[in-house]
Amino acid sequence: MKQVNGEKLLASLGGGVKDLRGRLTPDAPMDKVTWFQAGGLAELMFQPHDVDDLVTFLKLLPESVPLTVVGVGSNLLVRDGGIPGVVLRLSAKGFGGIDLEGENRIKAGAICPDKHIAAMAMDNEIGGFAFYYGIPGSIGGALRMNAGANGSETAERLVEVHAVDRRGEKHVLPVSEMGYSYRHSSAPGELIFTHAVFQGYREDRATIRAEMDAVRLHRETVQPVKEKTGGSTFKNPPGHSAWKVIDEAGCRGLMNGGAQMSSLHCNFMINIGHATGYDLEYLGESVRQRVFENAGIKLEWEIKRLGIFMPGREVRPFQGATTE
Numbered sequence: 001m002k003q004v005n006g007e008k009l010l011a012s013l014g015g016g017v018k019d020l021r022g023r024l025t026p027d028a029p030m031d032k033v034t035w036f037q038a039g040g041l042a043e044l045m046f047q048p049h050d051v052d053d054l055v056t057f058l059k060l061l062p063e064s065v066p067l068t069v070v071g072v073g074s075n076l077l078v079r080d081g082g083i084p085g086v087v088l089r090l091s092a093k094g095f096g097g098i099d100l101e102g103e104n105r106i107k108a109g110a111i112c113p114d115k116h117i118a119a120m121a122m123d124n125e126i127g128g129f130a131f132y133y134g135i136p137g138s139i140g141g142a143l144r145m146n147a148g149a150n151g152s153e154t155a156e157r158l159v160e161v162h163a164v165d166r167r168g169e170k171h172v173l174p175v176s177e178m179g180y181s182y183r184h185s186s187a188p189g190e191l192i193f194t195h196a197v198f199q200g201y202r203e204d205r206a207t208i209r210a211e212m213d214a215v216r217l218h219r220e221t222v223q224p225v226k227e228k229t230g231g232s233t234f235k236n237p238p239g240h241s242a243w244k245v246i247d248e249a250g251c252r253g254l255m256n257g258g259a260q261m262s263s264l265h266c267n268f269m270i271n272i273g274h275a276t277g278y279d280l281e282y283l284g285e286s287v288r289q290r291v292f293e294n295a296g297i298k299l300e301w302e303i304k305r306l307g308i309f310m311p312g313r314e315v316r317p318f319q320g321a322t323t324e
């Protein structure tokens, strides 16, 4: 695994780091963060204690240092050369809270698991959140990619997002400013979401329980939920299901090194034990190539790919790719 000089970056931040209450880890292994359990090192990881600590850190950090925020890593493919600069991982203590906020409203921290919102909503007879029960990510990840399932998505329940920008300035964005579309937000990429407010509606507990049970049962039947995976690898192309075009191109079960397209759900890529970031990304691009050749469809990655390649192990986008 490539060492990325985290100690040097830490030293360059100067004595101000002594005022921070969160944890700084040079050369932090990202395979401990991602659900794929693969990928290189984060040059420097910072886990802020709370929002004020985050703001203090951002004011110390020169603008020239790249900054990447991650949630719980359930939608991430980290390349083997690691992630240059700082990786921000929000602490559960400072950013994992969840509270009721007015009638059928829920306020949740960005690292709060989606499942906790579903459970809390059920306990309080608030409808509209059962779909979160099946999504293994955090609210920050859900806000960034408009996570959704079972015909519902984040944008429908969201009221506003609280965020901090690269300079440590705080912002509140109403849902209308999040620029949502299918699995996408056009909100500025530099924003670090800290918490959000959601609106549900009155619904009885038994109905919500039944919805959540259905979500769980469906997932356990059709998805490799116990594998090391990143969820859906590609977005559904307009008018098609990604899994179907992947299947038709003969890619169900396709392997590259330690990576495989799941036989159970062929839009899920899995690490079958020893996959590198290279194995996973190369497999993904091979699938895109085959689908393009078979059906003329250009699959778009849903999984977020972060970091740099290991020298000599670069993965080129498939031949039909235009802009990435």
Ligand SMILES: Cc1cc2nc3c(=O)[nH]c(=O)nc-3n(C[C@H](O)[C@H](O)[C@H](O)COP(=O)(O)OP(=O)(O)OC[C@H]3O[C@@H](n4cnc5c(N)ncnc54)[C@H](O)[C@@H]3O)c2cc1C
Pocket: 035, 068, 069, 070, 071, 072, 073, 074, 075, 076, 090, 110, 111, 134, 135, 136, 137, 138, 139, 140, 141, 142, 143, 144, 145, 146, 147, 148, 149, 191, 192, 193, 194, 223, 224, 225, 229, 230, 231, 232, 304
């Ligand atoms: C088994 C399985 C099933 C899944 N099923 C679904 C599904 O049905 N529907 C669905 O939508 N997704 C699904 N996913 C994908 C994933 O759970 C969601 O995309 C989730 O929203 C990602 O959240 P995360 O915390 O893991 O984010 P990460 O994977 O850590 O990060 C994803 C993106 O969000 C950004 N991000 C994270 N936190 C913040 C923050 N605080 N501020 C700004 N940006 C942030 C990151 O920079 C990155 O770009 C599934 C994944 C798995 C493994």
